[in-house]
Amino acid sequence: MSAPFLHVENLGIQFGPTDNPLKAVDGISFDLAAGETLAVVGESGSGKSVTALALTRLLATPPARYVSGKIEFEGRNMLTIPEDELRKVRGKQIAYIFQEPSSSLNPVFTIGFQIQEAIELHRPEVRDVRGEIVCALERVGIRQPAERLGDYPHQLSGGMQQRVMIAMALACQPKLLVADEPTTALDVTIQKQIMDLLKELKQTSNMTVLLITHNFGLVADFADRVLVMFRGRIVESGPTAEVLRNPQHPYTRALIECVPKLGQKQRRLKVIDYAGIE
Amino acid sequence: MTTYILRRLLLIIPTLFGITLLTFLLVRLAPGNAALLKGGGGEGGGRAMTAEQRLATIKLYGLDKPPLVAYVDWVGRIARLDLGESWIDHRSVTAKIGERIGLTASIAGSALVLSYLIAIPLGVTAALRRGQGIDRVLTFILFLLYSIPNFAAALLLILFVAGGDYLNLLPMYGINSINASEMGTWGWIWDRILHMILPVVCLTYASLASISRYARVSMLEVLGQDFLRTARAKGLSERVVILRHALRNALIPLITIFTLELPVLIGGSVIIETIFSLPGMGQLMLQSLENRDNPTIMGITVLAALVTLGSYLIADILYVVVDPRMKYE
Numbered sequence: 001m002s003a004p005f006l007h008v009e010n011l012g013i014q015f016g017p018t019d020n021p022l023k024a025v026d027g028i029s030f031d032l033a034a035g036e037t038l039a040v041v042g043e044s045g046s047g048k049s050v051t052a053l054a055l056t057r058l059l060a061t062p063p064a065r066y067v068s069g070k071i072e073f074e075g076r077n078m079l080t081i082p083e084d085e086l087r088k089v090r091g092k093q094i095a096y097i098f099q100e101p102s103s104s105l106n107p108v109f110t111i112g113f114q115i116q117e118a119i120e121l122h123r124p125e126v127r128d129v130r131g132e133i134v135c136a137l138e139r140v141g142i143r144q145p146a147e148r149l150g151d152y153p154h155q156l157s158g159g160m161q162q163r164v165m166i167a168m169a170l171a172c173q174p175k176l177l178v179a180d181e182p183t184t185a186l187d188v189t190i191q192k193q194i195m196d197l198l199k200e201l202k203q204t205s206n207m208t209v210l211l212i213t214h215n216f217g218l219v220a221d222f223a224d225r226v227l228v229m230f231r232g233r234i235v236e237s238g239p240t241a242e243v244l245r246n247p248q249h250p251y252t253r254a255l256i257e258c259v260p261k262l263g264q265k266q267r268r269l270k271v272i273d274y275a276g277i278e
Numbered sequence: 279m280t281t282y283i284l285r286r287l288l289l290i291i292p293t294l295f296g297i298t299l300l301t302f303l304l305v306r307l308a309p310g311n312a313a314l315l316k317g318g319g320g321e322g323g324g325r326a327m328t329a330e331q332r333l334a335t336i337k338l339y340g341l342d343k344p345p346l347v348a349y350v351d352w353v354g355r356i357a358r359l360d361l362g363e364s365w366i367d368h369r370s371v372t373a374k375i376g377e378r379i380g381l382t383a384s385i386a387g388s389a390l391v392l393s394y395l396i397a398i399p400l401g402v403t404a405a406l407r408r409g410q411g412i413d414r415v416l417t418f419i420l421f422l423l424y425s426i427p428n429f430a431a432a433l434l435l436i437l438f439v440a441g442g443d444y445l446n447l448l449p450m451y452g453i454n455s456i457n458a459s460e461m462g463t464w465g466w467i468w469d470r471i472l473h474m475i476l477p478v479v480c481l482t483y484a485s486l487a488s489i490s491r492y493a494r495v496s497m498l499e500v501l502g503q504d505f506l507r508t509a510r511a512k513g514l515s516e517r518v519v520i521l522r523h524a525l526r527n528a529l530i531p532l533i534t535i536f537t538l539e540l541p542v543l544i545g546g547s548v549i550i551e552t553i554f555s556l557p558g559m560g561q562l563m564l565q566s567l568e569n570r571d572n573p574t575i576m577g578i579t580v581l582a583a584l585v586t587l588g589s590y591l592i593a594d595i596l597y598v599v600v601d602p603r604m605k606y607e
Contacts, residue, residue: 058511091513098511103504107603108526118512152602168512 005074005208006032006055006176012068013050013059024050026232027068034175037202037209039223039240041216041255043272047232048212049099052180054079055210056090073176092122095174099181101161105153111137111164112149115171122172136167141197159190163197170201177202180212195222217259220244228252282606283595290587297583298356298576299349305572306345312365312570313341339365339572352576361580362573364566371577375559379581381453382551382558385474386543389481390536397486398532401493402525405501416490424487428546432480432553440476449473451555477554481546485539492535497528530601537586537593544582 009029014021025047032038040048053059055071057078071078073089081089098104106114115133119126126132130149137145140163153161162182169177179198183191195218202209211223219226219240226243228236228251236249247253254272313335316327327335340348355362361371400420404413437443440450449455449472458469500506501524509523510516544560551560559578566574598604 053507056511058507087513087515089513090511096508096511098504098508100504104508106505106509106523106527108530108601109523117514121513154603165508168508 004031004072005034005036006210007072008051008069009072010069011051011054011071012066013047013054014065014067015063018065021065021067023232024064025054028229028232028234029069030227030234030237032176032208032210034208035206036225037211037223038225038227039211039213039219040227040229041213041219042229043214043255045231046229048214048229049180051229052096052178052210052212055176055178056094056096057086058090058096088122091118091169091174092172093174094176094178095169095172097162097165097169097177097179097182100185101158101165102153102185104165105161107153110150110152111156112151115164115168118168118171132171136171137164139170139201140164140167141193142167158186159193162186162190162194166194166197166201170205170207173205174207176208176210178210178212181214182211183218184214191218198222214255215259216244216256228255279598279606283591286591286594290584290591293587294580294583295353298353298580301579302349302352302572302576303345305567305570305575306348308570310570311336311341312339312572315570316365356580361577364574365571366566366569366574371573374562374574375577375581378557378559378562381556382547382560385477385551385556385558386481386540386547388474388478389485389543390539392478393482393486393489393539394532394536396482397490398493398529400486401490401495402497402520402528404490404494405497406520408498420487420490423483426484428480428484429549429553431483432476432550435476435480436553448475451553453556477550477556480550481543484546485542489532489535489539492532493528496531497524500524500528503527526600530597533596533600534593537589540589541582541586544585 008031010027011025011029012023012027013025014023016022028047028051030038040051042048050059050064054066055073055078057066066079069079073094076085078086078089105111112130112133115136116129119129119132119136123132133149134145137148142148142160142163148156153164156164166182182198183194186194198209199222201207209223211218213219223240226237226240227234228243228249230249230251236243236247236252243252244256247256251272254270257270258272313327313332316335336342340351343351352362361375363370364374400416404416407413436450439445440448453470453473454466455461455469455473458466461469503524506519506523509519514523547558547560548563549560550556551558552564555561559581562574563578565571566578594606598606
């Protein structure tokens, strides 16, 4: 039997003092098959972003500590491989899109240069780097990409900046795309555009996607499977449709109810009642 | 951008008026004047002057006019780019400054460049090793340096490494040895460099201490930024992440620091050039002050003010060059 694409087992990550640690991720396990789209849903502080960053050891140590478990990507444990091999995985095999596009791009370099950096690093065989950058920008729906290469991040809107981040992530044709709250900082219409773009890119390039979000509204027509995280643990998982139709855990139910629905009369937005969950 | 620079250049004029008016009144209203000093001042001075001679001197220098009238006269000459002539030896102030400015500029310039070259790596190292041993040791040493006045440092250095009481490594004073002309070109240059080491060190260490503190803070701020995570996630090595992505951003605020250091260097050179007997502008300034040589004092003031104001403008223009987000309308 060949190694699973991504296999996370008993992963534990802690912050703070060793005698009274903050267990950000508390022994979680999950698998991700090639080509699959998995959504990790949970609110702020549930450990979902920490899990995403841990996949390529992007958390700074200290303050973070990897206390248990393993993360196997195509059979290799990401928690123990040497730094120089890890760097060949980052960007090339596993690429990231982050929450805040305006602060995730370096303000003093042009967007063309920032994409070029990734291509030159992981695809030295590319002759026409400029053409490749233009192509990458075109694919994410940026108009007249050749004229945008010299733009600095602050000259673009938030939605455009996120498109640049996506172009940068996809420029090296990664096998796994980790989208860590890719639309949280954007307004609703742009959210929809970005999610549609991700869906389209996912289908055309047959990429595996790990979507991190707190918004169940994004999950329904995007992910094949859902993991619900609460306080560092996985409280529920299953095929998206099933979890949405028949949520088992009270926290999942609460999260689903938090999504406001069109046409429904509501005096106040729903909030999560923690006392009922614990 | 051009309009902005033009407007800034025009703003220099009123500022210059303020600086020169204040300096002019200060030196005029201070007790004593050039005529009294030339006449031997109070007790025992060299060449005694008769009362008529003294009155003639006072009239010649315009010291009988009210200060504000004298200032207007002076401005009238400055407007024709004439700094006047020295009251000590009646040579033109422009010529006196001209023969000394090169030395001062090279000493202060070397000090500024050196302090940046040393301070930035120190600050970056301290930021990367925040809270660890090396950061604490650097903090301690740099605060120690920062708190030593430069005249004290100069005297201690002369005592311990020059002159021969303890070590005789470097010359004590002057810009060249007496027999420098017999040393040949390279020997002469080497001799000059040896003479410059102590003065440059004295001007460098305090600037170095403060710039490296700024560099540390600026780097610490950048190290927490999201875009460094993006750079790491791309697979870039830590070296490239720090030296390219972090440093480029951390250097931006350090540009303005040089405008803070420049006046300190100009002031410092007055003291240092006097201690080391270097024939530069600082020494000229002190001599002029001692002799109430008002035209020379004013000439140096105008120059120092122009250099300082000019450096503010240069810093602002550099900002636009290094930070694409900056724009002046």
